[in-house]
Amino acid sequence: MRASGSKIQQIASSVRPRTSAIQSTPYSWINNSTPSSSTGTLAGKSIAIKDNISYTPAPTSCSSSILQEYNPPYNATCVESLVSAGAHVVGQTKMDEFGMGSLTTHLPPFYSLVHNPASPSPDEPPRSAGGSSGGSAAAVAEESCWAALGTDTGGSVRLPASYCGVVGLKPSYGMISRRGIIAYADSLDCVGILAKEVDDVEQVFDVISQPDGGDMTCSSSSSRSIASKILQRHFPKNGIRGLRIGLPQEISISCPPSLIKYLKSQGAEIVEVSLPALSKALPAYYVLASAEASSNLGRFGGGWYGSSVEREKANKDESGEERRKRIRTEGFGKEVKKRILAGTWALSADEFNNTYLKALHLRHLLRGNYQSLFRIPHPLSPTRSITVDQGGIDMLLHPTAIRTAPVLKSRQDKGSDEYNQDLLTVPASLAGLPAMSVPSGKGKDGWPIGVSLTSQWGMEGLVFKLGKVVE
Ligand code: GLN
Numbered sequence: 001m002r003a004s005g006s007k008i009q010q011i012a013s014s015v016r017p018r019t020s021a022i023q024s025t026p027y028s029w030i031n032n033s034t035p036s037s038s039t040g041t042l043a044g045k046s047i048a049i050k051d052n053i054s055y056t057p058a059p060t061s062c063s064s065s066i067l068q069e070y071n072p073p074y075n076a077t078c079v080e081s082l083v084s085a086g087a088h089v090v091g092q093t094k095m096d097e098f099g100m101g102s103l104t105t106h107l108p109p110f111y112s113l114v115h116n117p118a119s120p121s122p123d124e125p126p127r128s129a130g131g132s133s134g135g136s137a138a139a140v141a142e143e144s145c146w147a148a149l150g151t152d153t154g155g156s157v158r159l160p161a162s163y164c165g166v167v168g169l170k171p172s173y174g175m176i177s178r179r180g181i182i183a184y185a186d187s188l189d190c191v192g193i194l195a196k197e198v199d200d201v202e203q204v205f206d207v208i209s210q211p212d213g214g215d216m217t218c219s220s221s222s223s224r225s226i227a228s229k230i231l232q233r234h235f236p237k238n239g240i241r242g243l244r245i246g247l248p249q250e251i252s253i254s255c256p257p258s259l260i261k262y263l264k265s266q267g268a269e270i271v272e273v274s275l276p277a278l279s280k281a282l283p284a285y286y287v288l289a290s291a292e293a294s295s296n297l298g299r300f301g302g303g304w305y306g307s308s309v310e311r312e313k314a315n316k317d318e319s320g321e322e323r324r325k326r327i328r329t330e331g332f333g334k335e336v337k338k339r340i341l342a343g344t345w346a347l348s349a350d351e352f353n354n355t356y357l358k359a360l361h362l363r364h365l366l367r368g369n370y371q372s373l374f375r376i377p378h379p380l381s382p383t384r385s386i387t388v389d390q391g392g393i394d395m396l397l398h399p400t401a402i403r404t405a406p407v408l409k410s411r412q413d414k415g416s417d418e419y420n421q422d423l424l425t426v427p428a429s430l431a432g433l434p435a436m437s438v439p440s441g442k443g444k445d446g447w448p449i450g451v452s453l454t455s456q457w458g459m460e461g462l463v464f465k466l467g468k469v470v471e
Pocket of ligand 1: 154
């Protein structure tokens with residue numbers, strides 16, 4: 001176990017090529033070891049990983065003070081797969097503490113803020129790289145790594161991808177093992193991939209999207225093969241001719257008209273569709289994610305997890321309860337505490353029916369909305385039929401974010417304004433569907449904008465196909 005502060009010393013002692021200013025580095029730890037010569041499909045590829053993905057050579061801190069000295073006993077399954085395929089882990093990236101945030105501003109005070117590298121001019125004030133995987137997106141955008149892993153519970157890969165002008169995939173729920181990922185909200189958490197090009201994201205996906213007996217929610221080989229048979233049987237091998245793309249009418253911000261025109265010219269059919277439950281997705285998400293987080297974060301309190309420095313400080317007269325309270329009070333940041341309180345409240349006996357169950361019901365409605373739109377049924381639906389609904393769509397298309405990257409003001413709590421950033425990303429998370437943000441030009445302010453492609457569960461192949469046309 002390394003002494004407290006060692007991560008910061010590591011960063012201070014190493015400057016990666018093209019890392020613009022160490023003050024705003026996206027990394028919380030940099031791997032200074034020389035890459036060993038490797039073979040495999042990812043040989044020679046440098047990959048950064050978000051700091052909530054277990055990685056044994058360094059503490060996995062979730063950008064939280066409480067875990068600064070936590071060295072995981074094993075590597076996450078996705079990291080093992082990357083390393084076995086020859087990839088070199090270049091470092092761990094900063095994130096909003098425990099994945100809670102949209103701007104990568106909920107960081108311990110000893111971490112510098114991450115600056116978005118996609119600035120159109122050096123005179124521009126720094127903007128946020130998005131969150132919570134802002135460090136991973138910025139590392140890809142500044143080209144200090146070839147690809148990066150993030151996690152996406154409600155948009156944490158897609159939003160930073162959109163703000164930084166890179167590609168970001170949230171796969172179907174259960175496609176990539178969560179073994180070794182420090183949980184935020186289990187029913188929503190997904191490992192996601194960021195890279196400059198769709199091809200690169202696909203290459204990483206092919207390596208880490210595997211069944212895993214170590215994660216009971218990771219889909220089995222038989223579920224995967226049902227999905228891939230449907231994909232092969234129903235969709236064109238080349239191009240997007242005949243692909244039916246839906247534009248949700250509830251989303252008032254539109255995709256660039258030149259993109260729609262281009263997709264039509266390539267033979268796609270564009271139709272307007274409706275997702276009536278879309279407006280309820282954001283409140284439902286924040287209730288469910290906070291409820292799950294309040295339960296998941298109960299394990300941090302200086303027992304198995306929590307800093308040894310805190311333990312040493314323990315005063316002999318302190319009761320176990322007092323010690324746990326002190327460690328949690330000092331170790332968690334403000335936003336994390338807020339979510340724990342909100343989640344505990346939603347799960348309390350008085351509120352359960354009125355808050356938690358209502359949010360679950362809204363999630364169910366939204367899932368139904370999506371399923372009624374798709375041309376092919378959910379591959380794992382017990383009632384699935386082989387016939388396709390010709391009136392249905394194959395893909396949804398809409399902007400990833402409600403705006404371009406916001407100016408980086410401070411670390412303070414941004415309240416509901418920050419939560420609103422997730423308006424267009426949480427729906428696919430609640431429905432467990434694959435969604436990918438692909439850069440699609442610049443906004444009026446010169447900063448990148450991204451569009452999101454969402455498809456049926458297990459149809460990543462289709463998402464990659466359309467993504468390559470869009471980029
Ligand atoms: N911004 C959302 C939240 O704070 C999503 C975060 C995520 O996907 N990890 O919950």
